[in-house]
Amino acid sequence: MKKLIIAIDGPAGAGKSTVARLVAERLGYTYIDTGAMYRAVTWDTMRRGIPAENAEKVAAVARAINLHLATVAGKTLVKVDDTDITDAIRTPEVSRQVAEISKNGGVREAMVHLQRQMAGLGGVVMDGRDIGTHVLPGADIKIFLTASIAERALRRWRELTDKGLAVDLAELRAEIACRDKADCEREIAPLVQAADAALVDTTDLTIPQAVEKILELCEARTSVL
Ligand code: CDP
C-alpha cells in the first residue's frame, strides 16, 4: 500500500501532537513534531543570549543547529548536539518567545529545508502550523485540527497541573491566544487552513475519537490513490 504523507496543522492545544503521534503509531509511520524544532531553535537562541530582534544571528543559530528528534515511549525526545532538551523546550519562557523566533524568515527557511528532508518518500505524519500550506503542499492528507480556545487552554492547564506546576488558567488562555494571533498574522507562512484540508474540531472529541476520525479520512483517501 502507498505510504502516505499526512499533514496536520492547527492552533496550540488542539491535540495535534497527541493525535499525530497516535495516528503515526497505528500506521507504522514516522511522526515529526515541527513545533519542537522551532522550540529547539528558540531554546538555543535564549541560552546564547541572542535577542529575537537580532534577525541575522537568530537565523544563523537555526542554520547551524544540530537537531535530533526521536519518538520514544510516546514522547518526542529532542536533542541539540548531545544535550537532551525535551523538557527544556516546554518551559513557559520558551513558549512565550517561540512565536517571535518563528517569524524569522531565515529560521523558517532552515526548518522547512530539514522538514522536507525528513518527510522523504512518505510514511510520515507531520504536525505544525504551515505543513499543508507550505512545507508539504502535495501531502496526501491534510487535516486542520482545532478546538475552542476555552477547551485548548483547559487542556494545557490540566497537562501542567498534572506535572505539579502551578499555573493560572486565565493567564494560560491569554498566552495561547497571543501566540495564536502571532502565528496567524505573521507575514511568512502564517497559520491558516489549507483550501484542501479537512477541518476536524476536537472540542467535543476524546483523543481516541479524533484518532479514529483521521484514520477514516486516511482510509478514504488511500482507496482513491
Ligand atoms: O504544542 P503547541 O501547540 O503549544 O506549540 P508547538 O506545536 O510546539 O509550536 C510552538 C510554536 O512554534 C508555534 O506557536 C509557532 O510559533 C511555531 N511553529 C511554527 O511557526 N511553524 C510550525 N510548523 C510549527 C510551530
Ligand code: CDP
Ligand atoms: O500539539 P497541540 O498543541 O495541538 O496539542 P497537544 O499537546 O497534543 O494536546 C494538548 C493537551 O490536550 C494534551 O494534554 C492532550 O492529552 C489533550 N487532548 C485532549 O484532552 N483531548 C483531545 N481530543 C486532544 C488532546
